[in-house]
Amino acid sequence: MHLTSFIFLICAALITSVLCELDYYKVLGLSKGSGEKEIKSAYRQLSKKYHPDKNPGDEDAHHKFIEVGEAYEVLGDESKRKLYDQYGHEGVKQGGNPRGGNPFGGGGFDPFASFFGGGQRQRQGRPKGHTSDVRVDITLEDFYLGSDLQFDVEMQDICPHCDGTGSKDKETHTCSGCQGSGMKIMKRQLAPGMFQQFQTTCNECGGKGKTIKNKCSHCQGEAVHRNARHFEFYMEPGTAKSHIHIFKGEGDHSPDWDSGDLQAHLEESSVRNLGYRRRFDTLYRTEALTLKEALLGDWKRDIPFFGDDSVTITRNKGEIVMDGDVQVIKGKGMPILDGPEEFGDLIIEYKIIFPGGAKNYKDSKLIRDEL
Ligand SMILES: [Zn+2]
Ligand SMILES: [Zn+2]
Incomplete structure (x- = not known):
């Protein structure tokens, strides 16, 4: 490869990686101290x-539209915004575990039993x-x-x-x-007449100070056991798709600490x-049309929609549809969170099935990013 083009490639790669890290506040034209309402109205x-x-x-x-949505998905969500303010993009990506690692651990996926420890922070006491x-x-x-979510x-x-x-008779x-302190003072002789004093965890109580x-017999003296705990909460219609409750x-x-939180992702x-x-608030779908439908019109479809509803699309006789044509159906997108009966839009993109070719079934510009 020619040297200059090689350098250009490196620069391009660097620029891309810098551009990826959007400042969400700037995207919405706001500053860090902005209130919830300002964020919503800017969005x-x-x-x-x-x-x-x-x-x-x-x-x-189109690019800006996506960026604005991306910024709002984070800043419009209290818990994600906190993570973003504290740790930046990494914090949001890691779901509050900025030291890295996949929050759900590797291996097989069990929706109700994957955890990671967040580490212990020492408070006073x-x-x-x-x-x-x-x-x-x-x-x-x-x-x-929206849904009443329940899980164990x-x-x-x-x-x-x-x-x-941990005791049978409680x-x-x-x-x-150790007289309850959990620690023992030990003395070690280094040389005749010379002692070193050091503190160590009491071996009789394991540092608990109690015996x-x-x-x-139920917990084998551990004082704790693992147990299915039941959780429920109501998820509002239109809740962000990676919301953390x-x-x-x-x-x-544990008797040894003040419990931390459970985060449901x-x-x-x-x-x-x-x-x-x-x-975000927009729904997309792709509808395939035969060449005959595309050229001659005169068709009607009822597409199933959520909640036993449907969306009707139709073309009169002679109405031509081109491959990649986009139709926007107002108010058939996702419910807008906290908005009184407000909905985003549904964007339908038409694909024409040409006789003999799946090769014509290419991705479109509009939906490429979404997929
Ligand atoms: Zn002890
Ligand atoms: Zn017990």
């Missing part, structure tokens, strides 16, 4: 301004327990209609048989080895989407 104005419907064929506007995470798969239909997650709970003492005794006579203090329980599942794809 509404800009998404109207750059809407594909108003800017047909304008790549730039009792330590704070770690944050736990669970992934909840939601269908697009439930995102559209196996969490660590205080053993109910011994009330978290009695605990101050450890005689028990007989272990609780926080259950305060519902992390693993909502994820859009690939089933029951009826062929629709979602990008």
Whole structure:
């Protein structure tokens, strides 16, 4: 490869990676201290301004439209905005675990049992327990209609048989080895007459400062056990597809710490989407037409929609549809969160099936980014 073109490629790569990191506040023309209302109204104005419907064929506007939506998906969500303010893009990507790693661990996917420890932060006195995470798969239909979500997650709970003492008779005794401090002062002789003093965890109570006579048979003296805990919350129609719902203090329980939170990460599942794809408040779908339909018109279709509803599309006799034509159906997109009965739009893109060729079934500009 020619040297200059090689350098150009490197520069291009660098620029791309820099451009990827959008400043979401700038995208919406706001500053960090902006309130919820300002964010929402900036989003509404800009998404109207750059809407594909108003800017047909304008790549730039289309790009801005996507950026504005992306910024709002983070800044319009209290918990994500906090992560973004604190840790930037990484924080949002990692779901509040900026030290890296996939929050759901590797391997097989079990929606109700994947966790990662968030580490323990020392507060004054009792330590704070770690944050736990669970992934909840939601269908697009439930995102559209809203849903009472209910699920069980196996969490660590205080053993109910011994009330978290680990003791069969629920009695605990101050450890005689350390007088309850959990630590022992040890002396080591370095040379005749020379001693080194050091502190170590008490071996008689394991640092707990308390001992028990007989272990609780249910938890084997651990004071905690794992147990299915039930969770429910109402998910509003139009909730963002990667919303994080926080259950305060519902992390693993232990007599040794103040419980952290359980974070439920909502994820859009690939089933029951009826062929629709979602990008923020906008729904997209691709409709295939035969060449005959495209050229002659005179057809009508009822497409299934969420909540047993349907969308009717039709063309009169002689109305031609071109491959890649886009039709915007107002108000048939996703419900706008907190908006009184407001909905985004549905964008239908037509694909003409030409006789003899799947090769003509190419991606379109409009939906390319979405897919
Ligand atoms: Zn002890
Ligand atoms: Zn027990």
